[in-house]
Amino acid sequence: MGQRNIFVVGLNDFNRARLEQLRGAQDYRFHGVIEPAEVYDTEVFPIEDMLSRAEATLRDFDGPVDAIVGYMDFPVSTMLPLLCERFGTRTASLESLLKCEHKYWSRLVQREVIGNYIPRFTAFDPFDDEALSKIGQAGLYFPFFVKPIKSSGSRLGFRIDSPEDFIMATGRLRDEIGLISEPFNFVLEQASLPEAVRAVDGGHCMAEEIIGGWQCTVEGYVFEGEVVPYGIVDSIRYPQVLSFFCYRYPSRLPARIQSRMEELTRTIMAHIGYDNAAFNIEFFWDEVQNRIWLLEINTRISQSHCDLFEKVDGVSHQQVTVDLALGQRPDMPHREGEYAVAGKFFYRVFFVDATIVSVPDPEAIAALERRFPGTHIELQVTPGMRLSELPEQDSYSYALALVWMGADSDEALEANYARLAEELVFAFEDIIG
Template sequence: MKQKNILIVGYNEFNLQELNTIEDAEAYHFIPMFRSGIQKSEDIQIKKLVDEARKEIEKEDPPIDAIISFFDFPFTLIAFLLCEEYGLKGPTLVQGLKCEHKYWSRQEQHKAIPENIPAFDAVNPFEPGPFEELSVNPPFWIKPVKAFSSQLGFKIENKADYENCMPTFREEIGRLAEPFNFFLEKADLPEDIRKVDGNYCLAEGLIGGHQCTISGYVYNHEVYSYGLIDSVRYPNSPSFFYYLLPSTLPSRVQQRMDEISRRVMKQIGFNNSPFNIEYFYDEEKDKIYLLEINPRMSQSHSDMYDKTRGHSNHQVLVKLALGEKPHFKELQGKYEYAAKFQYRVFEDGVVESIPDEEKIRLIEEKYDDTTIKIDVEEGQRLSELPLQDNHSYALGVVMTGAQAKEALLEKYYQIIEAIDIKIK
């Protein structure tokens, strides 16, 4: 049987392992390009990356059958651009930008679901207009039109907060703005969007409540969803703590989110690709707010689907890239609940010691079906770590499962105690 050649734009070992567990994995030949760590680079050489990918595509014999990506910027947009250039299945670059350009995305959302989004406005930090003329009233959030992992996100309570964050944007926004503008220049944009490039910010009203994420996909212009995952924050902090599958929200709320997702993805015209959409549910007001659209499968969720459904959602990504309708079967997973925890601390310091590989292996064996990834090294000062939010420092990730939510949390805290990272 002839294998299908599938180019992976942005990868790590974990996702390569997940791809090899999907149904009929032996039918695919995966060709990985660009490690995911490129995202942390201070200078993302986007043109060089695209040119290297083109060379890889053009040298393959037999030719590439599909291009996939499961990481955030710049990888998804590289994949969409290349799919369009080489006539492969996937969204167009414009469809991807309508999701990833935060201001443009809010405009599209307003056309389809105005009751489910906050007030918003574009801000040029290099020529900020008067605070009083913003169409968003404080308190509000302000962030770049292209960012991820809460980077450069500021809560604005008053005029002083607004003015104080502008120098930071002017100094740091270019890291992602320049490569993002590479894609904007290649797309046919409406005039009102063309002037709001990657150097702009988005100001938007505060929304909150129970945070969760819908996993879905679009196949031949029909929108499907197959799971809802809760996103839980640390107590009294905006910092992310863990993902939880399945969601604890009532089914009636989940059904409403499904319908909102269908309407907004149809408005964008997104097609032949997975997506995930982040939401807040305000229980007191019985109100759903859309936070963000991500035009990709969430690789952060794949282990949880494997533990609870019996297989990873990587299968959805591969099938769609080949022009086939996915069948995300409801198999019986080993656990009722699964989570991906982000191990964080909230005070600066220097990493004094971390567990070695053998200790990690023993902990993973002791706590069944657990995966541990440490993201710090001995001697590192936490405040110098790249890609952190403004409130905490991420030390690593723990993925595990249990038969009850309470047991899951108890298992996590035992694992963290066993890991015993020391900071001085």
């Protein structure tokens, strides 16, 4: 058998290098579909046009199309079932994917089998001037959280403590929700939806009871109906804010809590009917109440976690995505990596906005990476940029740099990052605090 052709939506050089280190990669040829900048560096997603161009690229290819994969959230995740159906390659069905990604439909399905592990919720129209009173009628009171029915990352998510907060949040939502609602509605039109779900399209939002605690992500896959969780990553936030400080693997949650989260994962993914694809589920453990909450389901591996699995287990969990797309049980190692623990850190500023004057130069970055073996630093900004130009940010801060590190212990990992962060020097002007 010759090399198998695997097409990756939004393939960039960084991910190509990782993919070529996977088990069996010598038998694969990786090809890009859709330029990386169209899915990484923008908030505008002309998904119908992107699908058309992707299909043309695949049809023009002189050879078999053995697999089509991607690692990004919207729009890549929702494009894959449509492309795979057209070319007869393996992935989850569009409807099972939407039962995860359409936040209202997902909560309805979750309530059917794990209702004690989800918050109270209701959908609302951000353009409805009576929305706040209707949320109250549904039994949700301050504080609560709002977010779009379909969002990307933490964008346009807000904690609501007062009517003034709600007015501010809906103002932002009215201005910006169309960037995702219009392309997401195109995807919804391709699916068979219950009427209760079809009435709540991409222009709607969710209001949910505030949940919290120790946050983590269960990474898993489904292969021919078998749900397999294979790793849990801790998500650690900055104190008193919603912004992430780091992702850490392996999780330090108590073993019994990890086991229960894995049980819940098997229950909900089997109930949804999701199959032959990777996923991850974000959970909270409220230690005070000893209560587990399911936050959301994502229909992909977490790209942020690839390096963590490589450092600790020996290979990026892109292995899972590629194997599944080829119809193979994933060949994912366990604890065969160079480090006992690994983290992805977010170097942030908490400005409303500012102009970047200077950033660490390549020589300084290279020197830091040499000082801390196993470290990789990716700057997210360049001189002259306004922070507000950065795509895919949360509503409270800006990530100036991403830092991946490995170590022999949690304590060493945190100490190394603290020393490194002191030497990442940025300068700003026109700061709006």
